[in-house]
Amino acid sequence: MHENGFEDLESELKNLQLGDMYRSRRVVESSQGPRITLNNRELLNFCSNDYLGLASDKRISEAFVKGVHRWGSGAGASHLVCGHTSAHEELEEALADHTGRPRALLYSSGYAANVGVINALLTKGDYVYEDRLNHASLLDGGWISRSQFEWYPHGDVNQLKQALSTIQHNTSRKLIVTDGTFSMDGDLAPIEDLINTAKTTGAWLMVDDAHGIGVHGSNGCGLVDPSIYTTDEVQILVGTLGKALGTSGAFVAGAEPLIETLIQKSRNYIFTTAMPSALAEATLTSLQIAQKENWRRMKLETLIKTFRQGATELGLQLLPSSSPIQPIVVGSPEVALAMSASLESSGCLCTAIRPPTVPEGTSRLRITLMATHTESDVARLLDALELAQSDKMLLSIDGTDH
Ligand SMILES: Cc1ncc(COP(=O)(O)O)c(C=O)c1O
Structure with missing residues (x-):
């Protein structure tokens, strides 16, 4: 006998949680930009599609x-x-x-x-x-x-x-x-x-x-x-x-x-x-x-180059992308969540992307750059990635979501 008729939904939700596939929303407390506030904390934003930095212009x-x-x-x-x-x-x-x-x-x-x-x-x-x-x-x-x-x-x-x-x-x-x-x-x-x-x-x-x-x-x-x-x-x-x-x-x-x-x-x-x-x-x-503002596209180009060079020096596997979308494919949802959490503890927001948004086995950090980021923002991201990569305790850290 069903209690509320939603028991099958509840068990589906539980399975999503067990498989690191549960999605939840983050509540942003600021306008969009290279820096955004979550839980009263300012983070560098590396996951928006606001590539030219115009959403809050x-x-x-x-x-x-x-x-x-x-x-x-x-x-x-x-x-x-x-x-x-x-x-x-x-x-x-x-x-x-x-x-x-x-x-x-x-x-x-x-x-x-x-x-x-x-x-x-x-x-x-x-x-x-x-x-x-x-x-x-x-x-x-x-x-x-x-x-x-x-x-x-x-x-x-x-x-x-x-x-x-x-x-x-x-x-x-x-x-x-x-x-x-x-x-x-x-x-x-x-x-x-x-x-x-x-x-x-x-x-x-x-x-x-x-x-x-x-x-x-x-x-x-x-x-x-x-x-x-x-x-x-x-x-x-x-x-x-x-x-x-x-x-x-x-x-x-x-x-x-x-x-x-x-x-x-x-x-x-x-x-x-x-x-x-x-x-x-x-x-x-x-x-x-x-x-009119070509400088935004030129700035993006420079930041993309800086990021790709730095990430390659860290030994990170990049995809062949010349666009502001610079994913790092890590494979399993748990590793993607753990790396995302590690980045966040270093002050960088980059939500983990998991199936079905991407094919099974290709969970990733979808890093995006904005014309309004600075070179030192990118340097901070690279430092945070280095830490996330070398963190032996990654899999025990609680994840963030897409
Ligand atoms: C390639 C592509 N097409 C379409 C969409 C959907 O656009 P919108 O967010 O305006 O619905 C997206 C955005 O997520 C996208 O990445």
Whole structure:
């Protein structure tokens, strides 16, 4: 006889705890930045996606406040009812210009955009090909669409070509989907090869540049630089606003028929409240800052070099990443938790990342750098990593969580 009907959930939760897979939230008591406060203690922050250091920029906060005075706090309805304002229009036009695409369409989050796009474009009888390390939202979009879902091994374009060559039905839609900068590994998708594969097989290519917008390319245009890759080559581009641009939301950029199709058919666009117009105003300011302030990208580049050199001298195994995402794969969840706890006791916050966010056996510290970190912040991180690595008692230290 069940007591409350949730006994099976309780036993699942217990098993997560026993396997070092339980997740819990940390309560942050400060605004975002290279230093954040938890439990009244200031820590150096090495796990945010605020790569350009814009999430707490005063100019963006002021634009947000001004936007609230102009538009109020909420959009009141979906874009298609009466929630779509000139602030959204202006931001969409600026994002289309920034990425060199004819049009852009705002979504409330990157998760919603990815699921919404794939589900609007594909259905039963179509095919979707996804990199094994794609973000969960891209995978969910593929699964929800009811199309035939195929993985290809991470970055393995030959396997992808082979899989595409076996398709019999030429009338089916085929979509290749990839992260631009891989969110948990920091490496870059082989865009050139993916474009060629898509061209020769008649597939569309969708690139989720969530971690590239603002960080890569001239003026932060992202990995899919429009002076190199046209809309005919990368037909579907997704960018998020909550990472380097420091606000929240996402956009899809591409040709007119793509955007109009999404407006007509994308359930995650149609059946949801529009992002607040004030947020659109804040994001427009943030985009202008990200475009102009090249020093932020240059500073990141220098910090990445310093970190990689120091970590290599410590004998740490780095992944081939030139992005601000610099993971250290340690294998088991317990070691990742223990190292994270050790870093925290040295004053550095870096949450452990475990399955299912990453594949089994590849738990890691996902270290991220920000343009607003200093060289001495990175030196402190390297000292903390040295200590964490040599700490013989690591596995007995209580862990932190993702
Ligand atoms: C590659 C990638 N795409 C999409 C998302 C989701 O974006 P958002 O946080 O705006 O929902 C993320 C963020 O976690 C991501 O890493």
